[in-house]
Amino acid sequence: MARSYLDIKADIAAPATAPGRAALAVVRLSGPGAIALCSPCFSGRRALSALPGYSLAQGFFVDPASGERIDQVVVSVFRTPHSFTGEDSVEFSCHGSPAVVLRVLSVLESQGFVPALPGEFSFRAFVNGKADLVQAEAINELSGAFCETARQDALARLSGLLSSRLAAIRTNCLDLLAGIEARLDYPEDEGPEDEGAVRAGLLEMESSLVELSEGYAGSRLRREGALVVLAGRPNAGKSSLFNILVREERAIVSPEPGTTRDWIEAWMELGGYALRLVDTAGLRAADGGIEAEGVRRSLGLAEIADILVYLVDGRQKLSAVDDDFLAPRAGVLKVWNKIDDPACSPVPPEWIGLSSKTGAGIQSLKKVFLSRLGSGLPDTAARREAQVGLAGERQKLLVDRALDSVRKALSSLELAATLDVLALEMREAASFLGEITGEILGDEVLERIFGSFCLGK
Ligand SMILES: Nc1nc2c(ncn2[C@@H]2O[C@H](COP(=O)(O)OP(=O)(O)OP(=O)(O)O)[C@@H](O)[C@H]2O)c(=O)[nH]1
Ligand SMILES: [Mg+2]
Structure with missing residues (x-):
């Protein structure tokens, strides 16, 4: 039966480096039982299960069934929650031949590990709160960045620059919405001065979203x-x-x-x-x-x-x-x-x-x-940060939907429509923005997003 990303109790294994001949290959493991399950496969001065988090040890990768040495390796141990995925994780740095990697993976499978799905490590980082969706996507972008501008922007997105830009807009929206919902509950408090504040808030949201949407073409080129x-x-x-x-x-x-x-x-x-x-x-x-x-x-x-x-x-x-x-x-x-x-x-x-x-x-x-290409200006770190925009059609589509809802909310104010209509549009805008960073998302969407990631990432 096909595995699902939602099967987060499984202990997963995958090569994190490209197949083929190389100096080294990294095999990555994660899951609640990862350390205990792979400990018998390591023969070194200390047992793998006794190693503290953030430690390295040198030794041999062995097949516990026969005792056969498979490769000389360096193992890195990460203990929950201080790992990329937030779970117990282990990385074996082996010699980089397909023969070594295949044997290592097959021994790990017989120990109880299952082959990871593409992007499953990042998925777990996301569900364990280590990264929001924009940051998880940025990790995948960094793995695939093939020019300097792509690398710079992916790193800026990974460090949360885009997420905080989006969060500021969404918080603004939710604050305004809270005020409107309070007025819906207690209509006697409704006053004309509030309407001006709501309009100003919506106009600010509109201009921030327009800036993001219009900057997309430039960030796509980068x-x-x-x-x-x-x-x-x-x-x-x-x-x-x-x-x-x-x-x-x-x-x-x-x-x-x-x-x-x-x-x-x-x-x-x-x-x-x-x-x-x-x-x-x-x-x-x-x-x-x-x-x-x-x-x-x-x-x-x-x-x-x-x-x-x-x-x-x-x-x-x-x-x-x-x-x-x-x-x-x-x-x-x-x-x-x-x-x-x-x-x-x-x-x-x-x-x-x-x-x-x-x-x-x-x-x-x-x-x-x-x-x-939009790069006539001097290349400063401040300019690069200010330029960090949306990555990918998914983010662009959701920003445009949020913008559409904000504009509908604004016109409901102009037309003096009921507060219900205004609240409905603002809830929509907040939910589209929440989908970008992953606060609100269906399982199916998540599987589709992470399914496009590299294996071992
Ligand atoms: N003097 C001079 N000759 C040039 C220059 N650029 C191209 N040529 C010559 O012009 C001729 C055509 O050059 P190509 O680069 O093949 O032209 P093209 O536009 O690719 O032509 P097609 O493939 O037929 O469409 C060649 O003999 C080139 O050496 C230039 O700047 N100065
Ligand atoms: Mg030609």
């Missing part, structure tokens, strides 16, 4: 990276710019128009951001076949780009193809390429002059990328 698409007519120099940005001869460059037939991509790092840079097929009227499909793909990528760069060959006049592309796309970054060539026309206003051949202008282009 977490997931930005899609940067290079588009333009054939021969504009897109593949040359792509190569110079990724510092590698990745894309084929040639004087023959239509060299790039299908898009290619590479990741690059800029100012701590991850950029997924995409080189596309040149845009021109094609009669069908492979080239037309390449053009269709280029246009599709242009639609979903976070930053869209449009290159032209500065030696040629702008054509109808350029105008057709640029006219409906206001935010395009326009690049005037080949400025090294004496035949290149002067760079028009609003265009960035560049040479993909010599690299002239590349730094200015990178600066524009950074300012588009």
Whole structure:
């Protein structure tokens, strides 16, 4: 039968490191009986069960059934409540081969441990009050952070910066609601001055929620990276710019128009951001076949780009193809390429002059990328903290729902609706906010959230 996260009495085991060959591998255990159950598997100067919390010991991992030594290990012991999960926990640092890890896990299973579900350690930390849901999600984000900005924001969320921002809004909401509910119980106390305070409180909540909701696009770029698409007519120099940005001869460059037939991509790092840079097929009227499909793909990528760069060959006049592309796309970054060539026309206003051949202008282009990503300001710790926003669609959706309820509450005030209606909307807002940090949540939702975590986390 499939195990459930709610089975919190089970003693769980999982590798906490990636499978494959490595110097070390960590096998993690947690549960009410974790220390007693694995103690017979450790042979050292002292019995594992006698080790105090926060201690390390060196010895052998053995199979208690046969006495066979399986690996030389270092064991770390954590005693409830002073552990990541809040339960008794043990970590074996073994040698990092699949053979060792598989044997260790199979011995632990025969001792009574069950394989942990993905994210089950974090789930237990959550149910034992070690982390709220935003912090538990931040732990998973830190494990998966693949750029500096993602790491910084995940750590800030883990330290509770976002949780306290959300808690302040929710507390404000609950305080206002308590006043309104008191008036519902004792209507004779109702006075006009209270209404002004409620409106002011709701407006403050509205602006805090709008700030969070609108900041989401920026925090998504910091977490997931930005899609940067290079588009333009054939021969504009897109593949040359792509190569110079990724510092590698990745894309084929040639004087023959239509060299790039299908898009290619590479990741690059800029100012701590991850950029997924995409080189596309040149845009021109094609009669069908492979080239037309390449053009269709280029246009599709242009639609979903976070930053869209449009290159032209500065030696040629702008054509109808350029105008057709640029006219409906206001935010395009326009690049005037080949400025090294004496035949290149002067760079028009609003265009960035560049040479993909010599690299002239590349730094200015990178600066524009950074300012588009919202990082034009000096990188201070205070700025980073102020920027810590929402992580993931779940949090964004709930903030938007809370915002909707706050706005409905405000309009119920304007329309002089009954206090019941106002209280109902505010209860909704408080409950959506509570769902973000996990104060209010259904079991099914929790299982879905933690099920997306890494194994052993
Ligand atoms: N002088 C000069 N030549 C350049 C520059 N950038 C690209 N070229 C040349 O222009 C030609 C086309 O360059 P590519 O980078 O292949 O152009 P593309 O936009 O990828 O072209 P397609 O793949 O056909 O769409 C090549 O001969 C490049 O060497 C530049 O900045 N200066
Ligand atoms: Mg090309």
